[in-house]
Each structure stands twice: as C-alpha cells, then as structure tokens.
Amino acid sequence: MLKRMVKMTFQKDRIADFLAIFEDSKNLIRNFPGCQHLELLHLENQPEVMFTFSLWDSPEALEAYRHSDLFQNTWSKTKVLFAGKPEAWSMRVAAEV
Template structure:
C-alpha cells in the first residue's frame, strides 16, 4: 500500500471554492481503481492550509489516477486557487502499531 499526503495552501477567498470542488469529486476519486481511502484535513488554526490523505494499492494505481481525465479536470480547477506551491509525499508503511 502507498500512502499519499498532499499539502495545499489556498488563497483565503477561495477556500469555499476548493471545498465545493472536493465535495463534487471525492466519491469519484474514492471509486477510482486502486484507491482505498481519501480524506481532507486542514491545519488547525489555518483553514487555508489543507491536506489530502489517500491510500493506494501501489504506485501504479496512483500514477493511473494522476494520468486520468478525472485528475486532470479536478487539478486544473484546483491549482488556480493556490496561494503557494503544493507539496506531496508518497510513503510506504514500515511498521503498523
């Protein structure tokens, strides 16, 4: 399994715009082949800093999503709302507690 964290900082006046995009696309992303989990978080005290946390069957599944029309459509609407450059990390579990 591959765990993916993406940090996004939004322009404060576009937070609601992003939340609408996420609401419209979250179930489609969750149903994408290889996606096991998706959630949206925000940094406490800084609602303009949000993270998506997702779990994928592997790098191939994540890459298939990133090449999909769904990702391209969602990302093109999202990236224009940023106040800063997004950051992303893909992680593999070392040990489970």
C-alpha cells in the first residue's frame, strides 16, 4: 500500500473554487482503479493550506491515475488556483505500533 500526501496552498479568494473542483471529482478519484481512500485536510487556522491524503494499491496504480484524463483535467483546473508550489510525498509504512 502506498500513502500519498499532497500539500497545496491556494489563493485565499480561490478556496471556494478548489472546494467545488474537489467536490466534483472526489468520487471519481475514489473509484479510480487502485485508489483505496481519499480525503481532504486543511491546516488549523490556515484554510488556504490543504492536503489530499490518499491510499493506493501500488506505485503503478498511482502512476496510472496521474497519467489519466481524470487527473489531467482535475489538475489543470486546480493548479491555476495555487498561491505557492505544491509539494507531494509518497510513503510506505516503516513500522507499526
């Protein structure tokens, strides 16, 4: 299982635009082959800083999504709303407690 975290900082006056994009696409992403989970988070007291957290069956499943029309369409609408460069991390569990 691959865990993916993407940090995005939005223009404050474009937050509602992003939330509408996310609302329109979240179920499509959740139902994309290999996606097990998707959620949207924001920093406390900084609503313009948001994170997507997703779980993928494998790196290949994530890459298939990243090369899909769904991603290309969603990302093209999203990236114009940014106030800063997005950051992304793909992680695996190193140890469980």
